[in-house]
Amino acid sequence: MKKIVIIDGGPRKTMNIAKLVEAFIKGVGSISDDIEIKHVRLYDYDYKGCYSCLACKVKGSKYHDVCAIKDGITDVLKETAYADGLCIASPIYFSDISAQTKAFIERLCYPWLDYNNVCMAPPKQLATATIYAMNDSLPERIHELLERVEFIIRFAFGNQIPERVAALNTMQVKNYDRYDFGMFPKEMKEAWHEEHWKNDLQKAFDAGKHMAEKIC
Numbered sequence: 001m002k003k004i005v006i007i008d009g010g011p012r013k014t015m016n017i018a019k020l021v022e023a024f025i026k027g028v029g030s031i032s033d034d035i036e037i038k039h040v041r042l043y044d045y046d047y048k049g050c051y052s053c054l055a056c057k058v059k060g061s062k063y064h065d066v067c068a069i070k071d072g073i074t075d076v077l078k079e080t081a082y083a084d085g086l087c088i089a090s091p092i093y094f095s096d097i098s099a100q101t102k103a104f105i106e107r108l109c110y111p112w113l114d115y116n117n118v119c120m121a122p123p124k125q126l127a128t129a130t131i132y133a134m135n136d137s138l139p140e141r142i143h144e145l146l147e148r149v150e151f152i153i154r155f156a157f158g159n160q161i162p163e164r165v166a167a168l169n170t171m172q173v174k175n176y177d178r179y180d181f182g183m184f185p186k187e188m189k190e191a192w193h194e195e196h197w198k199n200d201l202q203k204a205f206d207a208g209k210h211m212a213e214k215i216c
């Protein structure tokens, strides 16, 4: 059975990232019921980023595929490395992916980095997709930011460009009247949501569908 791992680095289980991931899963399901989907909510796991123990760089190391450190994500790292598809979903925090997502990527990808040949050697080539949610809505700034945060995933998988879904200017809260959010007038947020959100969900659905088609 084929497997897609969704690495979900968002803390909120009913907000934007959660809904986009739900749409992605539906997209996968629209192509096949025979693909196992592992939805990993990183905030439910106990782990840290790379410890720089360098066990994966020791001559003759057996940790080139999966990080040597044993903690809450050891099994997930193994499953991800040998899956068929990988979707990384994260809110944008301070112009980056969330700390949990970053920590996971360090642990996943650093063992694959080959300092002899200046390349990344994952045990398997996976189909990749990325999902983001953010307040920002300036296309040039966002493009630059996401190119930067996706660099390592592209490098890891032979310069394959992930299918990217970026939901901009998201509803950060359900009730804007309750919060001190002067920078984000409720009317502006609601108008944007009305115009774009359905399309964002559709793009997430399509990304799931395309990944399923690719791996089937």
Ligand SMILES: Cc1cc2nc3c(=O)[nH]c(=O)nc-3n(C[C@H](O)[C@H](O)[C@H](O)COP(=O)(O)O)c2cc1C
Binding pocket: 010, 011, 012, 015, 016, 017, 018, 091, 092, 093, 094, 095, 096, 133, 134, 135, 136, 137, 170, 171, 172
């Ligand atoms: C700690 C923190 C930092 C944030 N930094 C940014 C940022 O740098 N740029 C941006 O566009 N949005 C930023 N946001 C807004 C979130 O990316 C946005 O609300 C997103 O929809 C969150 O995903 P969620 O709705 O699934 O929780 C930040 C939110 C938080 C809580």
